[in-house]
Amino acid sequence: MLVMPxxxxxxxxxxxxxxNGVVTIMSPNPEIGQNVKTSMPMIVAExxxxxxxxxxxxxxxxNTDIFTRQLAGGSQSIRxxxxxxxxxxxxxxxxxxxxxxxxxxxxxxxxxxEAGMLRHAASGQSAGYGEMASAAAAVPVPEEVELKDAADxxxxxxxxxxxxxxxxxxxxxxxxxxYQREGMLIAMxxxxxxFGMQIKTLDDAAVRAMPGxxxxxxxxxxxxxxxxxxxxxxxxxxxxxxxxxxxxEVMQAKRALRVEWEPQPDLIEAVSTGGQQIPVGLENTAAHxxxxxxxxAPLARVTRRDxxxxxxxxxxxxxxxxxxxxxxxxHNCMEPMNFFAHVTADxxxxxxxxxxxxxxxxxxxxxxxxxxxxxDIQMTRMGxxxxxxxxxxxxxxxxxxxxxxxxxxxxxxSREDDMTFGTYRPAYYATxxxxxxxxxxxxxxxxxxxxxxxxxLFSNRFPAGAVDNYLAEDWTIDxxxxxxxxxxxxxxxxxxxxxxxxxxxxxxxxxxxxxxxxEMLERARTNPVGERNDYDAARYAGVxxxxxxxxxxxxxxxxxxxxxxxxxxxxxxxxxxxxxxxENNRPVIQNVHCxxxxxxxxxxxxxxxxxxxxxxxxxxxxxxxxxxFQDGVPQQNNYDTYRLIRHSEAPKSIAVxxxxxxxxxxxxxxxxxxxxxxxxxxxxxxxxxxxxYEQPFAPQLEVFMREATG
Amino acid sequence: MALFTLNVNGNRVEVxxxxxxxxxxxxxxxxxxxxxxxxCGVAQCGACTVHLNGTAVxxxxxxxxxxxxxxxxxxxxxxxxxxxxxQKAWLEHDVPQCGYCQAGQIMSAVALLDQNPSPSDExxxxxxxxxxxxxxxxxxIHAAIKTAxxxx
Ligand code: FES
Ligand code: FES
Numbered sequence: 001m002l003v004m005p006x007x008x009x010x011x012x013x014x015x016x017x018x019x020n021g022v023v024t025i026m027s028p029n030p031e032i033g034q035n036v037k038t039s040m041p042m043i044v045a046e047x048x049x050x051x052x053x054x055x056x057x058x059x060x061x062x063n064t065d066i067f068t069r070q071l072a073g074g075s076q077s078i079r080x081x082x083x084x085x086x087x088x089x090x091x092x093x094x095x096x097x098x099x100x101x102x103x104x105x106x107x108x109x110x111x112x113x114e115a116g117m118l119r120h121a122a123s124g125q126s127a128g129y130g131e132m133a134s135a136a137a138a139v140p141v142p143e144e145v146e147l148k149d150a151a152d153x154x155x156x157x158x159x160x161x162x163x164x165x166x167x168x169x170x171x172x173x174x175x176x177x178x179y180q181r182e183g184m185l186i187a188m189x190x191x192x193x194x195f196g197m198q199i200k201t202l203d204d205a206a207v208r209a210m211p212g213x214x215x216x217x218x219x220x221x222x223x224x225x226x227x228x229x230x231x232x233x234x235x236x237x238x239x240x241x242x243x244x245x246x247x248x249e250v251m252q253a254k255r256a257l258r259v260e261w262e263p264q265p266d267l268i269e270a271v272s273t274g275g276q277q278i279p280v281g282l283e284n285t286a287a288h289x290x291x292x293x294x295x296x297a298p299l300a301r302v303t304r305r306d307x308x309x310x311x312x313x314x315x316x317x318x319x320x321x322x323x324x325x326x327x328x329x330x331h332n333c334m335e336p337m338n339f340f341a342h343v344t345a346d347x348x349x350x351x352x353x354x355x356x357x358x359x360x361x362x363x364x365x366x367x368x369x370x371x372x373x374x375x376d377i378q379m380t381r382m383g384x385x386x387x388x389x390x391x392x393x394x395x396x397x398x399x400x401x402x403x404x405x406x407x408x409x410x411x412x413x414s415r416e417d418d419m420t421f422g423t424y425r426p427a428y429y430a431t432x433x434x435x436x437x438x439x440x441x442x443x444x445x446x447x448x449x450x451x452x453x454x455x456x457l458f459s460n461r462f463p464a465g466a467v468d469n470y471l472a473e474d475w476t477i478d479x480x481x482x483x484x485x486x487x488x489x490x491x492x493x494x495x496x497x498x499x500x501x502x503x504x505x506x507x508x509x510x511x512x513x514x515x516x517x518x519e520m521l522e523r524a525r526t527n528p529v530g531e532r533n534d535y536d537a538a539r540y541a542g543v544x545x546x547x548x549x550x551x552x553x554x555x556x557x558x559x560x561x562x563x564x565x566x567x568x569x570x571x572x573x574x575x576x577x578x579x580x581x582x583e584n585n586r587p588v589i590q591n592v593h594c595x596x597x598x599x600x601x602x603x604x605x606x607x608x609x610x611x612x613x614x615x616x617x618x619x620x621x622x623x624x625x626x627x628x629f630q631d632g633v634p635q636q637n638n639y640d641t642y643r644l645i646r647h648s649e650a651p652k653s654i655a656v657x658x659x660x661x662x663x664x665x666x667x668x669x670x671x672x673x674x675x676x677x678x679x680x681x682x683x684x685x686x687x688x689x690x691x692x693y694e695q696p697f698a699p700q701l702e703v704f705m706r707e708a709t710g
Numbered sequence: 711m712a713l714f715t716l717n718v719n720g721n722r723v724e725v726x727x728x729x730x731x732x733x734x735x736x737x738x739x740x741x742x743x744x745x746x747x748x749x750c751g752v753a754q755c756g757a758c759t760v761h762l763n764g765t766a767v768x769x770x771x772x773x774x775x776x777x778x779x780x781x782x783x784x785x786x787x788x789x790x791x792x793x794x795x796x797q798k799a800w801l802e803h804d805v806p807q808c809g810y811c812q813a814g815q816i817m818s819a820v821a822l823l824d825q826n827p828s829p830s831d832e833x834x835x836x837x838x839x840x841x842x843x844x845x846x847x848x849x850x851i852h853a854a855i856k857t858a859x860x861x862x
Contacts, residue, residue, distance in 0.1 A: 033808030033845050161804050168809035169797040169816060171745020171785030178744035186739070211711065211728065247748075248728065248735040334749050334757060334810040334844045383747075383810030384844050415750045605804055609850065613807050616846025639754035639842060648835035650848035 002056060009133040011095060012141065013066030014044050014088040021116055021130030023050050026060035028067035029077045030355050031164075032385030033613075034669045035606040036077045038163045040085055042602055043078075046155040047089030047148060050129060051115040057163040062357040062377045070379075072355040073390055073485065075570035075667025078602060082664055090145040092136070099135035100127060115154075150600065150662050159605035164381060174381040176352030177412065179340045184408045185214055187243045187401045188250045190257055191236035191421050194632030196267045196282050196480040199238055203258040207242065210256065212249030215405050216242050221396050226366055231359040233423050234393035235482035241401045247412060254414075264480075271478045273299050280478055282632035285327070285427075288452055291477055292325065292429035299475035300448050304459040306530045307469035309435075312444025316435035320508055324432070324497035326695040327626035329425035330636075331486060332644060335383020336418040341398035342408035347374040348399055353382035353389055360392035364399050387485035391423045416637040423484030424627060426451045428493040432501040435469070440509045442467060442520075449494060450475035454483060456490040461568060462540060463502070465533035466520035480632065487617065488670035491569040492677075496622060496695075499565035499678025504691070513564050513682070514548050517541075535568045539597050542659055543575035547595035550657045551577040560590065563682025567675035570667030572598040573659075576615070578651075578679035580687045585709050587687055587701060589619065589651040592679070594672060596656065599663035607668055608656045614672030615654055620645025622677040623698045643696075714774050718743070719787025729775035734758045736774045737784060745785035745813045749842065756841030757810065759817040760784050766821035768840075785813040788820065796820045799858035807845035815841045819855050828859050 005018025016024040025041035025048075041057045062070055069080055093113055100118040101108035104125045112119050119126045129136075150156075167174055192198055204216040221237040222228060240259060244250040263282070270277045276298070278291055313319060339352035348368055354360055357377045365372050382389060398411035413421070428451040435444030445467040449457040459472035486492060506516040518541055523529075525537035544566050547553070553564070559581055566575035577593040592615050601607045624643035628635045636642035677695075685691045688704045716723050718741060725740045734751075737743040737760070749757030751770045758769040761783040788794045792801070796819050806812045815838070822829055822837045829837065834855050843851065 033806075035807070159804075161801065162806060162809075164809065165801050165804060165806060166792050168806045168812050169785075169800045170789075170792045171743075171813045173744050175747075175810060177748065178738075180742060180744075246727075246731075246735065246739045248731045248739070252728075252730075332844055334747070334755070334808065334842070336748070382808060384808045386844075415748075415752075609804065609807060609847065612849055613846035616848055617844075620846065638752050639750050640752055644842050644844065645846070645848075646842065647838040647848045647851065650846065650852075652831075652849075654849055 002054065005130065009137040011092040011133070011137055012088055013063070015048060015092045017129050017133035017136070019130045019133060021128040022054050022056060023048065023129070024056045024058055027057050028060045028070050028081070030070065030072040030357065030379050030382065031059065032072045032355060032382045032389070034072065034077065034610060035162060035603065036072070038160055038606060039078060039602040040081060042155050042160055043082065043085040044089040046153055047086045048093050049113040049115065052155050052160055054116055059379055062361060062379065064358055070358055072385055073387065075669040075671065078665045079571060079667060086147050087145055090147050091142055094142045094145055095136040095139040096129055096132050098139045099132040103132065103135065156600065156602050157604065160603055162606065175335050175383050176340065176380040177335055177338045177383070179351050179380065179410060181340065181342065181408045184410055185243050185245065185405060186247050186250050187241055187398070187409045187411045188254050188414065189397060189411070189417060190240040190242065190254055190259060191417065192261050194282055195235055195482070195629070196264055196632045197261040198264045199240065200260040200262040202240055207253045207257050210249070210253045212245040213253045214243045214245065216240065216257070217404060219400050219404060221393055221400065222367060229359060229363060231356045231391055232363055232393060233391045233482050233484050236421060241404070243401060243405050243409065251414065268478050268480050278477060280480060283479060283481060283629050284631065285628040288427055289325070292427065292450070292452065295477060296429060296431060296448050296450050296475055299450065299477070300473035301475065302471065302473050303457065304464060304470065304472040306464070309444050309446055309469040309471035312435045312469035313433065313446065316444065317438040318436040318508065319433060320504060321431065321433045322501055322504060322693060323429065324500065324693050325429045326427065326493045327628065328427050328481065329486060329621055329625055330419045330422045330627050330642065331386045331388035332419065332642070333382070333384030333386060333388050336415055337394040337413040338411055339395045339398035340408070340410045341402040343368060343399050343403040346370070347376070349376050350395055350399060351378040351380060352395065353380055354392050354395055355385050355389040356392060360395050363392065363396050367396050368399060368403060386487045387489065388423060391484050419637050419642060420634045423482050425486035425492065426454045426483045428456045430456065430494060430497045432497065434505045436508060442505065442509065444469040446471045448473040450477070452477045453479040454490070456494040458490065458494065460532045460534045462524065462535055463520055465528040465530055465537070466524040468529055470529065481629065488569055488673045491567065491670070491674040492618070495567040495569070495674030496677025496681060499567065499675060500681040500691070503563070503682040503685070512554070514544055514553055517544055517566060539573045540566065540568055543573045543595040543597050546657055546659060547575040547577050547593050550595065550655065551593040553577060561683050561686035563679040563684070563686060565675040565678030565682065567671070569674060570670045572596065572666045572668060572671040574671045574675050576675050576679045578676065578683045580683040582687060585705055587684065587705070592651045592654045592676070594654065594656045595659065596668070596672065597659035597661065598668045598671065599661065599665045601658050602665060604658070610668055611656045611672040612654045614670070615676045616645060616650045618673040618676035619651070619680055620649070622680055622695050623649070624696050626696050715779070716777060717779055717781045719783055725774065727774050729773065731774045733760065733769040733772045733774055733777060733782065737769060743784050743786050747810055747813055749811065756818055757814040759814040759841065761817060761821060764824065766818050785817060788816070794820065795861050796823065796858045799854040799861065802857060803850045803854040805847050805850040805854050807847055811841060811843045815843065815851050819851070819858065822855070823859055823862065827862060829855070
């Protein structure tokens with residue numbers, strides 16, 4: 001245990017140094033399990049040149065004067081903060097050196113640092129950072145800061161344990177749901193049961209009399225004339241609040257509440273396209289499916305065309321065409337949505353799990369009519385994010401409820417509320433076509449992809465640039481169901497579809513699937529088609545080569561069925577080989593090899609953990625998960641009906657390999673997720689001889705296995 | 711409301727709660743022991759796992775009125791300072807990502823090892839299937855259980 005100092009000296013917004021040399025480093029960004037609360041301070045500590053064992057990490061408050069981009073999303077925390085974190089550490093180090101030089105009357109250039117110590121070799125003087133902290137705090141902030149050479153890194157690139165690890169394993173309060181305050185009430189919401197419905201009448205007579213119930217009322221999340229921002233997505237903006245003394249009492253009251261619902265006046269009833277009316281209204285999964293299959297072609301808009309794809313397909317000796325689909329998904333963070341709010345006449349205090357505190361501060365400010373300075377948002381550690389907590393309507397709801405009851409309130413969503421009031425991953429559908437000439441060469445490539453209500457297509461990603469005749473088209477169908485970003489948005493579907501399709505193309509061409517990809521990437525590198533290709537073909541090939549070598553691809557082991565896949569998103573490259581075996585006629589994922597090029601890896605073991613998580617998450621959702629709808633009502637509302645991957649279904653081992661190239665860090669939270677779905681689909685084919693085109697895979701896989709055993 | 715005297719982490723505690731209240735909410739709301747987590751409320755996720763008489767139970771399914779004087783252990787009572795071999799193994803493998811499920815995972819793992827000191831891979835798989843980890847830390851959980859088994 002660290003001994004805390006008697007006095008702290010604030011060197012800059014990120015760093016406080018105690019008189020005994022203990023250093024507090026503020027971690028600016030929201031922690032959702034991606035481990036930035038450890039890795040971001042590591043970067044500061046590196047340039048400060050302090051000893052990691054003397055560092056205490058604190059979650060910074062929302063403060064846009066000091067910190068930039070306090071947001072968890074897009075796998076950007078490390079990438080975008082890299083220069084700023086280094087500068088913060090480097091500037092403090094320089095201030096300490098200046099303070100020492102003045103104290104010792106020596107040239108500052110001759111003052112060196114090492115692990116929290118300042119030294120002047122010629123005079124033999126030395127001091128700990130703590131001894132110079134008070135003087136350093138008074139040194140003007142340097143204009144130019146000398147940063148370390150990557151070769152001299154002592155903390156970055158070494159594995160450091162999660163700074164909250166001890167608190168987590170001992171069950172200390174860390175999460176929004178754990179937050180307590182004297183006099184705090186518990187609130188829950190009741191929202192319409194179907195997407196497209198709203199409240200008509202409320203009968204709260206019985207509920208008001210229930211034990212522990214303080215108040216029941218309807219409320220609007222946003223003002224009528226409010227223009228919602230991107231982070232304000234919410235399908236149900238008028239709801240019932242039930243407020244009481246304890247969670248269980250409020251849960252009971254919620255069940256007893258009688259509410260009548262009616263269709264929303266702005267319900268999208270139909271969308272018209274090419275002279276046809278597509279019914280929308282209260283939506284059904286079966287109709288979604290039929291619309292996606294039938295309407296992609298008539299709705300399609302060309303987003304990229306290279307060469308003459310129509311001619312290539314007309315002249316082809318063989319055309320391969322396959323369609324892929326995936327359902328809506330709920331984020332299902334293990335910690336349901338919740339927020340603490342205490343709103344008084346002149347200020348609002350908010351505490352809880354949010355990926356976008358800076359944006360939600362504006363929403364709350366607008367809703368309460370309080371200036372931004374009077375709104376204080378504290379970030380708690382989050383029980384998962386995955387994109388769900390980018391959309392902070394629950395924070396505004398908590399504030400409105402607190403204002404109404406004039407008391408500190410913790411708003412809690414039940415699991416059912418959380419699952420049925422989502423900003424879901426959209427439903428997607430994609431059709432791929434490949435044209436081969438008589439010699440088996442790939443002469444044309446066509447992708448037409450869309451979704452409800454968002455298209456998953458990235459027209460300028462591979463294989464754009466690698467095929468002479470290329471056509472990309474997308475389409476969308478409107479919906480009353482609210483959707484939002486879900487770990488690796490769009491990529492989380494399109495990567496798996498594309499990489500499974502390429503596997504079939506390689507097979508038709510009689511080529512090894514890695515060799516085909518490398519050939520195409522070589523073409524894209526040396527003689528790219530078109531100019532808007534948004535990937536680096538050499539780095540793409542690099543991860544494929546690394547995974548090929550590490551997995552000993554090509555050396556077949558009896559009974560092991562391998563699928564390969566590679567993808568680029570969030571500025572990083574990932575290639576994976578998934579090994580499947582059949583045990584008692586049951587498919588088991590024995591191992592996954594994963595090669596990643598995300599530049600410099602700040603905290604390797606934590607990075608491996610995150611990659612493992614992405615792999616398990618991708619496999620889990622592709623295999624088991626789906627949210628379906630009947631008349632606008634989500635058909636799954638808890639884990640008894642909504643399947644998430646479980647312990648025995650995870651890969652038995654995962655080997656993660658990083659490309660060591662010294663490039664500034666890029667994304668890691670999302671990139672390992674999308675390609676694994678392709679590797680899984682391809683391994684299933686090797687294991688069973690059957691291809692599965694529709695997610696979730698598990699139900700069809702079970703049918704195959706049953707048929708195989710007769 | 712009714713008064714109940716409970717034995718939680720070796721302490722006698724009194725709570726005034728509706729008899730139908732699940733132990734999960736008694737622990738969290740009445741006793742401020744928030745290490746035990748809410749994930750589903752329907753015995754599907756394992757986040758709320760505690761020990762009742764040394765056996766792993768889902769505290770969201772156990773009403774306060776059914777407990778009597780049977781001892782309850784929560785994550786807070788597993789050790790004074792995180793020194794239980796399972797907690798140590800968890801730290802050694804740096805298991806958590808978001809960490810939210812981990813108290814429940816640890817309580818399940820401890821109960822497993824208490825009755826089966828060296829479980830096979832299949833036994834770990836079967837036992838731990840009731841605990842969901844949305845972040846996907848299953849391979850580390852599995853490895854940490856093996857380490858804890860070896861170190862006990
Ligand atoms: S909360 Fe009890 S099992 Fe999920
Ligand atoms: S670590 Fe996040 S749910 Fe398990």
